[in-house]
Amino acid sequence: LLGAGPDGEVRVGFHRKTGDKVAMKKIYEHECLYDAIINESEILEEVAHDNVVNFLGLTCNNQGTFMVMELMDGSLSDVISSRKLGEHDIRAVMRQILEGLAWIHAHGIVHQDVKTSNVLVKRDGEKNKFVVKLADFATARRLRTRPWSNKVGTLTFNAPELLKGATSFGTAIDVWGAGCIFAEMLLGSDPFDVPDDGDSLNYFVADFAKKLDIDGCGMGYQDRRRERARERILEKMVWWKAEDVRSGMKDPDAVELLKRMLAIDPARRISVQNALKMPYFQ
Incomplete structure (x- = not known):
C-alpha cells in the first residue's frame, strides 16, 4: 500500500504488457466519485507532459476499478520532511512545478489543489536530480466552466481569494499554492500552517465524508473547525504581507519571486509563465 485518500487507495501493481511497476489507484465504489474519476482521467489524458504524472488508463477487475499511473518514488512532502533541500534542488523542483502548471494552464485547466503531497518526485540517479510531476487532478476543472465551489483544495494552501469567499477565480490560485510550496522548501515549514487535524482542512475529504455521512461528530462541528482555521490563516496572511521575509532567505531573487507568487491580490499575483x-531561474 502506497497511500490512501478520500477517493481511493494506491498500491503497487505490474503492467501486463511491459512488466513495469505501476501505481494503481483503487477507486472507492460510490456514485459521488464517478464524475471525479471521469474528470481526472480525461484531464490527465489531455495534459500529458514531462511534469504531469503519466496516466496509463482505467481498468476493472473483480477487485474493483483502478486508475493506472506511472510509479514515482514518493511525494515532495515526504522529501521535505526527511531532509533539507539545497538551493540547487529547490530551484530545479520549482522550475518543474511551474513548467507543469504552465502546461496545464495553457490547456485551460486549473489544478485547484496544488500542495506538497500532490507533487510527486523520482530520483534520477544518472543525472543526480529530482524529476517532479503534478498529480491528483481529482478536483481540477476547465477554465471555461464556472467554479462549482470556492471550497476546494486544502485550507493551508488556499489562496486568500478562496478563503474570503470569491465565486470567480482562475489560475492564480495554483500560483499561490506553488508559492506556499516554494516557501516551505525555503523556510522549512508551511507559512500558513495552523494546528488542526489535517483531514478537517481538506475540502475534498470533508465533502466525501458529508456524502457518506461518516463524520461521527457531525458536519456542523467540522465546518466550525474549518471556519476557525480559515480565520487564523487569514490573520497569518496579514502578518506575512507585512513581515520582511528576507530574514529567512539569503537569495534576493528567491525573495522577489516568492513575494510575487504570494501577492494577496490575485490581479497582482505573477503568472506561472512570467514566474x-x-x-531566480536565469
Whole structure:
C-alpha cells in the first residue's frame, strides 16, 4: 500500500504488457466519485507532459476499478520532511512545478489543489536530480466552466481569494499554492500552517465524508473547525504581507519571486509563465 485518500487507495501493481511497476489507484465504489474519476482521467489524458504524472488508463477487475499511473518514488512532502533541500534542488523542483502548471494552464485547466503531497518526485540517479510531476487532478476543472465551489483544495494552501469567499477565480490560485510550496522548501515549514487535524482542512475529504455521512461528530462541528482555521490563516496572511521575509532567505531573487507568487491580490499575483522568466531561474 502506497497511500490512501478520500477517493481511493494506491498500491503497487505490474503492467501486463511491459512488466513495469505501476501505481494503481483503487477507486472507492460510490456514485459521488464517478464524475471525479471521469474528470481526472480525461484531464490527465489531455495534459500529458514531462511534469504531469503519466496516466496509463482505467481498468476493472473483480477487485474493483483502478486508475493506472506511472510509479514515482514518493511525494515532495515526504522529501521535505526527511531532509533539507539545497538551493540547487529547490530551484530545479520549482522550475518543474511551474513548467507543469504552465502546461496545464495553457490547456485551460486549473489544478485547484496544488500542495506538497500532490507533487510527486523520482530520483534520477544518472543525472543526480529530482524529476517532479503534478498529480491528483481529482478536483481540477476547465477554465471555461464556472467554479462549482470556492471550497476546494486544502485550507493551508488556499489562496486568500478562496478563503474570503470569491465565486470567480482562475489560475492564480495554483500560483499561490506553488508559492506556499516554494516557501516551505525555503523556510522549512508551511507559512500558513495552523494546528488542526489535517483531514478537517481538506475540502475534498470533508465533502466525501458529508456524502457518506461518516463524520461521527457531525458536519456542523467540522465546518466550525474549518471556519476557525480559515480565520487564523487569514490573520497569518496579514502578518506575512507585512513581515520582511528576507530574514529567512539569503537569495534576493528567491525573495522577489516568492513575494510575487504570494501577492494577496490575485490581479497582482505573477503568472506561472512570467514566474519562469524571473531572474531566480536565469
